[in-house]
Amino acid sequence: MSATSDDLIDLGYRAEDMSRQELERCTILTAREEGLLRKLKSPGQRLLIGPRGSGKSTYLRLARYQLQDEGVALPIYVNYAKSLSLEPELRRDPSALAFFRQWVLALILRGLSQATATLELELADTQTSRMRLATQVADAVERRRVDQAPPSDFTLTEVLETLEVVSEVARRRRVVLLLDDAAHAFSPEQQREFFEIFGNLRSRVVSAKAAVYPGVTTYTPRFQVGHDVQVSDVWLDPSDPDFIPMMSEVCEKRLDPDSFSRLRSRRGALEYLALASFGLPRNLLSMLSQFLEEDDDASLKNTTQLCDSAVRDSAAATIKVFLSLEEKLPRYKNFVAVGSDLVGACIDAITEYNSRRAGSAKVVSVLLQEPIPSEIDRILGLLEYAGVVRRSSNLSMGPKSFRQVAIHYSLLLSNGALALGRNPSVEQAVQGITQRDSSPARVRRTLTSLLGKDFLSRCKLDMAACQRCGTPREIPEARFCSHCGAPLTDASIYEELLATSIEKLPISQKQLDRIIAAGEVRTVQDILTDEENVKLLAAEYIGPKRAAQIKAVADEFIYE
Template sequence: MVTDEGTGSIFEERAENLTRGQLESWTTLSSRESKVVAKLKGTGAKLLIGPRGSGKSTLMLLAYYQLLDNNEVLPVYVNYAKHLAVEPIFKTRPDATELFRQWVLAKVVLGLHETEISALSPSEDEWVDLVASSREFVEDLEIGTVPDGAARMSPTRLISHINRCIAAAGRKRAVLFFDDAAHAFSAQQQREFFEIYRQLRTRTIAPKAAVYPGVTNYSANMHIGHDAEVLEAWYRADDPAFVESMQDVLSRRLPVQMRAEFDGDRAELLHYLALASFGLPRNFLTMIQEVLDFDEDEGSHKSPSRRHADLAVERNVAIVRSVFESTGDKIPRYLNLIAEGRRLEDAFLNHISRSNSTKPVGQKVVAVGVKRPIPKEFQQVLDLMAYAGIIRKLDSQSRGSAGVFERYEMHSGFIISSNAFSLGRNPSTRDIVTCFLRRPTAGIVRGRPEAWLGEDYRSRCTLNLTACSNCGAPRVSEDAQFCMKCGRPLSDKSIYHEILQRPLTDLPIPEKKKKALKNTNLSSVQDVLLDVEFKELLRGHYIGAKWAKKIFSAAEEYVSV
């Protein structure tokens, strides 16, 4: 194993930005996660589900690296984070669907070529030419150019190539790891991707894909449970194994003197932050860094305190909420649903708070139950909230004659920041931790959709569709291609191009870093992405090499939706 921990940030949250040595040295797996990794390495198609920061990439990359050292399985890792860069062609070209399919397959060819096994680099001219043409195709398409005479690939031909590589490497089968595969909010891309995913599943090839909760659309021929098993990447924050795993992560990442800041009387503060992260390792690391006030460029830190912990929780809640709200800014058709989601968030927290006001510590609830059947309009709002990580879908619950309820757990940071435990003005750290760890697992606050959003909620839960540019008539449906009034073709603006022009204030970075960027010539997300050598970023006050890299990474993730 390569030991290069010193070359990167100890608080780097994205697994894709870590080397193999850093990832393996800084990561510890619980028994639950070890089982997930084992299934990712095994046979059969799998879907790894979880919101941003839940550890999907970490689990996939660990499985990939472990299989590289395995003598029986050929692993291939492919990251589709730049899928939105391909979206503009759907607005301009009639053959966009076929080009997208070729992009998906070409990325697999490149992933196969990059696998760190010498036997995977056949010298045949056909293979060399295929890799070269695939690289050219991917690079051109991601900058908006379609090369003339691009090589055409089919799933059948790709399967044949993979099987030849399996034989050349002396392996028995292959596992394809498709990271960032959800193609969020582009239903057409999602359906095409999962049709390819389904076709690539064979006796010798097992595809695995990382997806988001709530918003992923699958092809009509793909049946979840039958064609692919769902694996949960998302921890339950009240699972003691999560707190233990996060403690171990800090022991591996932090210098001894920094880790010692959470010993003794401050140990409970560590539990508090772990629970407030809602089971998301990325959120936990972000809050730890903020509580320690760690400056990555100077290497200095301060002692943690409850006040700093509360501020970190508030900051994390604001980031999660901004991810949710920015979805409406990035994709205007969801603006109405996002507005209703904010109303629903307040309604859930208010009902939980009222319910908890009469309950003792150890009997508080953090989940709501929405009575079935749930109308499509209401479900869309719930799905967007789950995508952002504001709520988490649990199992359904039958209450006899009262009906069946779908259970959703509220983000623990939101519970804390809104004082939904109803513990008074200054609740102790111990009481908050106890409320999370000893709460009744089946406890919910029940209600019908109308109870949460009002009787007229359906009229508000509508898509904000672009009107006809010719006559101004409203669009009748999201799939409509022609205006029902004037008959002209309907067109949409490119989501990707609009996201690139978003201001830097949208990025999930500390306010002081946003202020520092005002001293630069950077004003939009696109400006940051074009500053590949960080020359302009480094002009910002208090922005060193590590923070420049983090801001650039934040911009990359922002445009991946």
């Protein structure tokens, strides 16, 4: 079988795009996953936190289906992924924040309407008409026709009361709100407004759970994470003994028997790719798809070459996700630059350390000496959002304390940081990652040694200058220029993301070259507005499945 674009292995990357049957068939539930689901189904507020592709949507949707079947609580699933499409209105009209609040509440009522339709419940005309209005408001935003949204006056009290009434009609003791994509693409103003609402989405009957990202979420001062709401981390740990068996089972369920057999016949490939995913299922599925495509002509590449090719592209895509924050969070452009330097310096430090030590056990993390300035802590959070690094608990060594930071394994592997020698085998790479050095020596570094003495001076917010006189803003919230008094406006992040070159998308260079050569697509907006993917299909070796995947990546670039 030739893995051309038309018969590309369809691994169903996004939980949002999978049916219930597909989701349940492809998901492995260990004791850890079962515990997470119990927390999502229980009373009380909870945040589900993890980087992109860590499985937050999978857990929320599975919790929804289990609650439906158990019949004790009424689940309401809501996805706020399209929030950024409201951002241009917020830039042009400060009163748009009030509409944003209406939209947040409208989506809950629309989700409730969908749940009542599934259960075939009969409600009072007043409730039905209000949910119909909510659906019109929500649909207008998703169609990018905010000006066509009908006037609305939803209140938090009304929403809570409606949820309680419907729970009684449905004969369910509780209502569980499952709020997906709850606080990433929102502007800081939107995020604060959202958490004002979320913090009050509770009653004797109602509780809310929300999926958020590390490093990019802005909470309101009155909303205390860990006090007002409990947090569950969904990120899988590659060092867990159950990790590789679990990933192997996921692959077996996702792949057809022939493809899985081909994968298993390549000794060590599955383990290598699973570890290189850094505990992020989406990374693994992307590498598997590429591996199986290139495995078609087995005479051209051995197992190590196939794996290394997939890992290199995965590492490049991971870095692109982090660098895309320059567009998504323009004020933090300088932070992204420093973060990129920090990762490079950490990889160099790990390479140096591993090169000087004998034996197969390798080091995959750096210990950063405390204290860690708030600016660097913010940068580490941004890196964690993209899955580039993973922060662990602090370690004390004598009078000094250190923050342990693991670097994405695909970056270490593609940069030779494990110092495995020339042309290392897949088995050597797996051994280097999984074995741990028992020596007390560690890669310990100060931030100054990694970034130079002036690193803090580089961690400055990049605030847009006055468009009339060019004077930089003194504070981010300034509305008028301190020099000439002219109104200060920010460019629309949403509109700038749409205009971004496709070269910023985390897809392979081969695909980019083919799309660019076709001459039809240049920006992210070109992909999203490409009806039936006609322009993408004009590119060589890109068929319907590959085009759909590329469009999904473009959608994630805007809304995740």
